[in-house]
Amino acid sequence: MLGALGIESVEALFEDIPASVRATGIDLPPGEPELVLQRRMSGLAARNRVDLASFLGAGVYHHHLPTTVDTILSRGEFASAYTPYQPEISQGTLQTIYEYQSMLAELTGLPVVSASHYDGAAATAEAALMTIRATGRDRVLASRAIHRHYLETTQTYFSDGRHSLEELPTLPDGTTDLDALEAALADLHRPVAGVLLGQPNAFGVLEPMARAVTLAHAAGALFVAVVEPVSLAVLASPGEIGADIAVGEGQPLGIAPQYGGPYLGILAATQELTRQVPGRLVGRTLDVDGRRAFVMTLRAREQDIRRDRAASNICTNQALCALAATVYLATIGPHGLRDVAASGAANARRLESALAAVGVRRVHSGAYLNEFAVRVPDAAAVHAALLDEGVLAGLPLVRWYPDDPALTDALLVCATEVTTDADIERFAGAVATRMAVAA
Amino acid sequence: MTTLQARPTDVGLSERDTPEGSLGPRRAVGASLQPTLAELSVPGRHSDQVPHPPADALAGIPADQLRGSALGLPEVSEPQVIRHFTNLSHLNYSVDGGFYPLGSCTMKHNPRVNEWSARLPGFANLHPLAPDALAQGSLQLLWELQGMLSEIAGMHATTLQPAAGAHGELTGILLIRAYHHSRGDTARDEVIVPDSSHGTNPATASMAGFKTVTVKSAPDGGVDLDALRAALGPRTAAVMLTNPSTLGLFERRIVELLDATHAAGALAYMDGANMNAILGRFKPGAAGFDVMHFNLHKTFSTPHGGGGPGAGPVAVNELLAPFLPGPLAMRGADGSFRLEVTGARPTSIGRMRAYQGSVGVLVRAYAYIRTHGGAGLRLVSDDAVLAANYLRQRVGEAYELPFPGPCKHEFVATAKPLREATGVRTLDVAKRLIDHGFHPPTIYFPLLVEECLLIEPTETETLEDLDAFADALLAVHREAHERPDLLHGAPLTTPVRRLDEATAARHPELKWRPMTGAQTPCPQ
DSSP states (O other): OOOHHSSSSSGGGGSSSSGGGGOOOOOOOOOOOOOHHHHHHHHEEEEEEEEEEOOOOTTTTOOOOOHHHHHTTHHHHTTTTTOOGGGGGHHHHHHHHHHHHHHHHHHSSSEEEEEEESSSHHHHHHHHHHHHHHHHEEEEEEEETTOOOHHHHHHHHHHTTEEEEEEEETTTTSBBBBHHHHHHHHTTTOOOOOOEEEEEEETOOOOOHHHHHHHHHHHOOOEEEEEEEEGGGGOOOHHHHHHSEEEEEOTTTOOOOOOTOOOOEEEOOOGEEEEEESSSSSEEEEEEBEEEEEEEEGGGOOOOOGGGGGOOOOOOOHHHHHHHHHHHHHHHHHHHHHHHHHHHHHHHHHHHHHHHHHOOOEEEOOBBBSSEEETTTTTTHHHHHHHHHEEEEEEEEGGTTTOOOOTTTTTEOOOOOOOOOHHHHHHHHHHHHHHHHHH | BSSSOOOSSSSOOGGGGGGGGGTOOOOSOOOOOOHHHHOOOOTTTOOSOOOOOOOTTTTHHHHHHHEEOOOOOOOOOHHHHHHHHHHHTTOOOTTTTTOOOTTTTTOOOOOOHHHHHHSHHHHHHTTOOOOOOBBHHHHHHHHHHHHHHHHHHHOSEEEEOOSSHHHHHHHHHHHHHHHHTTTTOOOOOEEETTTTTHHHHEEEEEHTTTTTEEEOOTTTTSOHHHHHHOOSSTTEEEEEEEEOOOOOOTTEEETHHHHHHHHHEEEEEEEEGGGGGGTTOOHHHHHHSSEEEEEEHHHHHOOOOOTOOOOOOOOOOOGGGGGOOOOOOEOOOOOEEEEEOTTTTTTTTTOOSSSOOOOHHHHHHHHHHHHHHHHHHHHHHHHHHHHHHHHHHHHTTBBBOOSSSSSSEEEEEOHHHHHHHSSSHHHHHHHHHHHTTTOEESSSSTTTTTTEEEEOOOOOOOOOHHHHHHHHHHHHHHHHHHHHHHHHHOOOOSOSSBBBBHHHHHHHOOSSOSSTTTOOOOOO
């Protein structure tokens, strides 16, 4: 190639870099052949501990991963393709996104679904911005019992000061204080764009969603439900309760925890909000010969066409993660998904009983599905001590609510279909031993 | 009425117009369209995945909180699942299947040892909120990767949190605002972008509440220095530059551009989408950029995944480091690793997402950097730039090259003379390339070159592959003169042909018709 270009070395191709800013290499160790690299990577992975009986959820959940999911995800035809700009040779990706949109529309009860969002937090922030664009108002109310990191992320997205995000308090039963919501909505000088509530919320408690939706709509605000997708197999869907937008973390649908991602932000909306939806959308159409085909559509909302007037700067399809969710839902099916959700609920009730038997009781009285907070004296120390017993005792809520005395000694614990009776016995036994020592 | 079967075309073209080589016709992708899962669904079909729960599992849930509507998901067997998605995969063009010269996207080979690494159970099954004591391996990897990317960028510190390039841009612009505000400098409400920029740059500026000011390019393709100077002022917060530019050209006036930016009190953001050209040759931080993002799915070989997930780490100099989003990975004096505690740095702009990063992607990029090492990464760019210049020369045999070389990792060609001579547009050239078995280059971007093709071969293609693609592009040029109808009707060999995108946008059909419950599958 050098000969064809009539040059003696590649140096000639870099002479356009001004000498004063030309670098002389990268100071990193030499490369490693595959065998050596595999030893290194195995060594690092082995320094993580994933063998504990885990009751940690708080937005990311350990579930059974059907073997079909990784089998399909490993296919290079999906993994090594890019955004389907050329639909004639991208129908595989396009149809799977369309199927994802269709299945998430079923789950959420809302018809317009985008597969472009990074995770539950980013989807929540985008949904808050949607309510602002759609209503022309600039004030958003969010329950304090939404995943802490989702609220922090939304706050970051709002940091230019044009919009405000206010937190709604919670009641002792763990639900959001809807009287406070009603009062906040009544301030006619500061009309509200959107109201955000979690279902289940960050304490695992089920919120009175129907009343919250009624209050929001009466004040002309949009309602955003922050949901967990597996729960939608058994809980009332956002569409059923009248929500305008549903967002959530798609990780429970066939995606491994991976210490933080890549995940899948779920974002679904009503028909009326279609043009406010950020990110890619795939639609069904026909080709010139009348064959059914799929294509990216409503592109005029997007950054590469509208530039500074786009609905968002999003360029991604989170396509491979959406593919995982699509294969997961296809494999598990409607009855299987219900079994997953109900098994988690049944195991969580067993966990509650086992902990109550050793004197550890719930913090809140509201109904829950598969996650709840318990009060343990000296919770942070107990949590640390239980690691040595092979138990990951959920999340110390003091990490998320350092200023709330009611949660100082609270652990947020969850169960799913992978939780065993042996795990539960180990947890309850270790807590009992620890509390006896402390007493 | 729709059909899954091929129909005789009505445009006077046939399979005989398929280009043929010594191995017979070359097809870009497989041929059979697939029904949807909804169409495959038959009540009762399933695979046993989890045990059934007890009948009273939901007894604790108030009735009005339970789902009232049926759950209309498809019911299919495991063999159907595998066959459905395997057959769908055959409809995709991919790097694994062939040369994918999509400019600006760096479609290089995805090494399989990276995939193997990310799937190790210790990495895959670790919960993002796991206590530091359980996460020492991942924390060490993240801490090392922060340092590696800082070294590659010539910067002071790196956050691994951003989930994509555009997310990194937003992070960078928020950092810049935090910096100005920290100095009481709150009047800067403009971000300058060149007219050759990625669409994400102006969209990011708007999203962060800035006004976008666009400056034109000079005839040589670089940013017009005088235009930039005229645009700069006390209201300029940042200048966002892509370097090498989206034309595949290094900004020759980079020193002057950076000086002018800083003289106006603004900061310089580098869109690092094109880092694959300059690893070890240009360190943005050392040259004077204040902040940049990487696209790990471009430069560092993580799979594009059909559009995502990517990752967009952001590297910054000392000025901006205090504002980085948390949590960062830290190493203690005793050699143990930990995640920064939320709120530990009051100057931080806050979180950009739920957790510390797309760690599964970061593991792959780390493996890639370890595989190549410092010298190997420089060789990556050497080979990428060499391949691009070679291909540029070959493509130049027939197509106009609007800018002088050398190019960096990609180059622009234009079919404008071809359109004037034959009526064939770049879109037609792209579609006909598919019939020759290739994924087309990026087309109609950047916006400032008419009828443009943006071609990026990457370093992982052989000379034979580069020549085969060049031969195909030249053959299409000949076909445009001899039989322009072939190009207007292309592609002919794909499972679907050109689509009715206007109707799709006018009457969006974004999901299969609602099923009336799991018992009623819905044929379309």
